[in-house]
Amino acid sequence: MIPIHLSDLIMLFMAVGVTVVCLLWFWTFVRERRRETHRRRIAIQCRICATAYARDPKSKSSVTICPVCHTPNERNRLRPI
Numbered sequence: 010m011i012p013i014h015l016s017d018l019i020m021l022f023m024a025v026g027v028t029v030v031c032l033l034w035f036w037t038f039v040r041e042r043r044r045e046t047h048r049r050r051i052a053i054q055c056r057i058c059a060t061a062y063a064r065d066p067k068s069k070s071s072v073t074i075c076p077v078c079h080t081p082n083e084r085n086r087l088r089p090i
């Protein structure tokens with residue numbers, strides 16, 4: 010049996026707890042960043058009615074139809090000013 014003081018045991022548990030909280034925070038941060046990247050990749054905003062909708066990620070076509078006003082929209086990268 011390893012002799013350990015109560016104060017050392019408390020410090021050990023606190024260190025483990027802080028480490029677990031930091032790892033959970035970092036994991037949540039990375040997961041949210043990946044989700045936001047995915048959302049931005051599939052999101053399209055209609056150029057007529059400004060409705061934001063998601064395109065089918067499996068679709069090869071770059072032109073999608075707005076579900077509200079049925080206007081064809083093409084996904085383009087933002088052009089520099």
Ligand SMILES: [Zn+2]
Binds near residue numbers: 055057059078079
């Ligand atoms: Zn529209």
